[in-house]
Amino acid sequence: MTEVNREGAWAQQAEAHLPDHRYREEIERSLAHGLQGAPTINDRSIPTFARGEVPHFAGERGTFLKAPFIEDVHDVGDAEVAIFGVPLDAGATYRPGTRFGPRGIRRSTNLFGTYNYELGVDLREQLNMVDIGDVFTIPGNLEKSFDQISQAMAHVVQQGTVPVVIGGDHSIGFPTIRGMAPYLGGNIGIIHFDRHVDTQETDLDERMHTTPWFHANNIPNAPATNLVQIGIGGWQAPRAGVQVGRERKSTVITVGDVERVGVEKVAEMALEVAWKDAVAVYLSFDIDVLDSGFVPGTGWPEPGGLLPREALNLIRMVSEPGLAGIEVVECSPPYDWAEQTALLSSRVILDSLAVQVRNGKLGRRASSAGRVAWGPTHGTEPASGTGGGVA
Ligand SMILES: [Mn+2]
Numbered sequence: 502m503t504e505v506n507r508e509g510a511w512a513q514q515a516e517a518h519l520p521d522h523r524y525r526e527e528i529e530r531s532l533a534h535g536l537q538g539a540p541t542i543n544d545r546s547i548p549t550f551a552r553g554e555v556p557h558f559a560g561e562r563g564t565f566l567k568a569p570f571i572e573d574v575h576d577v578g579d580a581e582v583a584i585f586g587v588p589l590d591a592g593a594t595y596r597p598g599t600r601f602g603p604r605g606i607r608r609s610t611n612l613f614g615t616y617n618y619e620l621g622v623d624l625r626e627q628l629n630m631v632d633i634g635d636v637f638t639i640p641g642n643l644e645k646s647f648d649q650i651s652q653a654m655a656h657v658v659q660q661g662t663v664p665v666v667i668g669g670d671h672s673i674g675f676p677t678i679r680g681m682a683p684y685l686g687g688n689i690g691i692i693h694f695d696r697h698v699d700t701q702e703t704d705l706d707e708r709m710h711t712t713p714w715f716h717a718n719n720i721p722n723a724p725a726t727n728l729v730q731i732g733i734g735g736w737q738a739p740r741a742g743v744q745v746g747r748e749r750k751s752t753v754i755t756v757g758d759v760e761r762v763g764v765e766k767v768a769e770m771a772l773e774v775a776w777k778d779a780v781a782v783y784l785s786f787d788i789d790v791l792d793s794g795f796v797p798g799t800g801w802p803e804p805g806g807l808l809p810r811e812a813l814n815l816i817r818m819v820s821e822p823g824l825a826g827i828e829v830v831e832c833s834p835p836y837d838w839a840e841q842t843a844l845l846s847s848r849v850i851l852d853s854l855a856v857q858v859r860n861g862k863l864g865r866r867a868s869s870a871g872r873v874a875w876g877p878t879h880g881t882e883p884a885s886g887t888g889g890g891v892a
Contacts (some may be wrong), residue, residue, distance in 0.1 A: 562734060592643055622858050630876065713785075
């Protein structure tokens with residue numbers, strides 16, 4: 502068999518160069534805090550009380566990927582990436598339930614370890630990321646919730662930390678952009694995955710989850726010409742929103758376009774539009790962009806969407822130049838089956854972060870506070886490998 506850039510072979514070698522410092526720290530901490538395991542347990546790294554990442558079914562601590570939690574958000578600047586939830590479904594016009602999205606998505610990550618084979622990345626070792634809990638939203642009051650979300654976003658961005666937002670319905674796309682836009686020093690592009698355009702001014706007389714980009718694009722440094730929408734189509738596209746997109750010259754790429762043109766070319770086009778005269782690009786991923794067969798747990802499931810592999814490949818490609826932030830929205834656990842929608846939501850975040858780490862866009866800032874931390878252990882250098890052998 503001829504070997505031509507086989508990912509499987511590359512990844513098999515790449516693993517040997519990943520550090521394991523944080524893993525060993527975790528074992529030490531588990532034993533110190535969770536007591537040495539019973540004498541009959543041969544593996545002496547196993548504690549009596551589950552404390553680390555393993556076993557995945559136990560020791561749940563409620564954070565994304567069991568990442569360290571920061572209680573005092575004043576300290577968020579010590580992390581390179583901060584994950585926070587926005588439990589909100591007041592903007593849903595049909596199925597609610599996304600107020601449970603953050604909880605469902607975090608829980609689904611218990612199925613994952615911190616290492617990804619084909620990307621050759623171990624987030625525990627390479628990325629100083631934390632979970633800072635949820636924004637205090639106000640059920641039944643969208644505008645007050647928006648103000649809370651913008652304030653949360655502004656706080657994280659002002660500390661120089663990259664926000665990763667777990668929604669929540671898609672109405673949050675406006676307050677997230679509004680919160681970060683003043684601190685970027687230039688234009689922001691938006692790469693938006695969705696079956697729906699979400700560009701009308703109001704829906705049911707309010708700024709519901711069908712409206713975020715109308716309002717975000719009114720922000721002077723978030724122009725519609727830098728908005729690229731991938732996966733649009735089907736029978737839930739309000740004509741009012743289409744009209745706005747036409748007038749403002751946003752870019753729409755349908756599922757058919759992805760199929761005909763191919764994911765690589767689409768990713769290239771998306772990056773070109775989003776980055777044109779922009780200093781930063783934000784990823785807003787509505788999980789309903791996937792075919793409804795894969796994502797039952799969402800507000801407006803729409804048949805005929807992207808396949809998971811297409812979506813994940815696109816995510817990897819558009820994440821390569823780095824992102825100013827990520828939001829994943831519209832995961833509604835009450836409508837989900839077997840966590841499948843939550844699992845895919847988690848994958849979008851994990852794959853995007855891993856690609857940015859692999860490309861050196863993330864993974865450079867070590868924690869300098871005396872707390873439990875992930876990621877590189879010194880300076881702003883990328884983490885150096887300790888080899889496969891454990892000392
Ligand atoms: Mn949608």
